[in-house]
Amino acid sequence: MSQYVRAFVPGGTFFFTVATLERRRQLLTAHVDLLRRSLSNVRAVRPFRIDAMVVLPDHLHCIWTLPPDDADFSSRWHAVKSTFSRGIARGERLSERRLIKGERGIWQRRFWEHAIRDERDFERHADYIHHNPVKHGHARTVADWPHSSFHRFVAAGIYPSNWAAGDEVRKLEFE
Numbered sequence: 655m656s657q658y659v660r661a662f663v664p665g666g667t668f669f670f671t672v673a674t675l676e677r678r679r680q681l682l683t684a685h686v687d688l689l690r691r692s693l694s695n696v697r698a699v700r701p702f703r704i705d706a707m708v709v710l711p712d713h714l715h716c717i718w719t720l721p722p723d724d725a726d727f728s729s730r731w732h733a734v735k736s737t738f739s740r741g742i743a744r745g746e747r748l749s750e751r752r753l754i755k756g757e758r759g760i761w762q763r764r765f766w767e768h769a770i771r772d773e774r775d776f777e778r779h780a781d782y783i784h785h786n787p788v789k790h791g792h793a794r795t796v797a798d799w800p801h802s803s804f805h806r807f808v809a810a811g812i813y814p815s816n817w818a819a820g821d822e823v824r825k826l827e828f829e
Contacts, residue, residue, distance in 0.1 A: 659758075665719070666770070667705065667718070667769070668719075668768065668770060669715070669768040669770060669779040670700060670715065670716050670718065670768075671713060672735075672761070672765040673714075676759065678712070680711035681742065682711055683709060683801060684715065695733075695737055697703070700719055700724075700730050702727070703719040704716060706779070706803045706807070707802070708801060709801035710786060710790060715783045717779055719781060738761075742760075747759060780807070783802075783803070784802055784807070785818075787801075788818075795816075796817055797815055
């Protein structure tokens with residue numbers, strides 16, 4: 655069995671990819687308000703900053719920064735996933751293993767994380783996040799996708815409203 659080693663960086667900034675179990679269900683965009691409330695509820699108890707984020711129908715990407723003395727993003731993700739799952743009506747297909755463990759069939763068990771190394775690494779990951787709806791064919795332009803921090807970045811003057819990812823971003827693969 656694989657041994658997963660998580661980055662331990664108190665106060666670190668991390669890029670995450672979190673996916674639903676059944677990728678065709680479009681749960682995240684269908685229940686985006688529930689996802690927002692789940693994140694907000696967890697942040698109220700275990701603070702962290704959401705630096706960038708995009709929510710797609712079946713997965714999300716985001717960058718979080720943790721408090722200076724804290725490196726525990728795993729328990730935060732567990733809380734977000736379980737809070738979100740409790741708000742979704744039951745009815746998903748469950749494997750025997752999930753039934754035995756009393757788990758829902760909403761999320762993939764694990765998530766992918768990357769510790770952001772520097773400002774350039776942050777920029778590349780933020781660009782990747784914001785271009786993702788176009789990459790997956792959910793929007794024609796980055797500005798067309800409503801579930802993205804791109805709009806906050808435009809308001810802050812970080813991106814122009816007509817920003818489009820360059821070749822470097824389109825070639826990146828973090829998933």
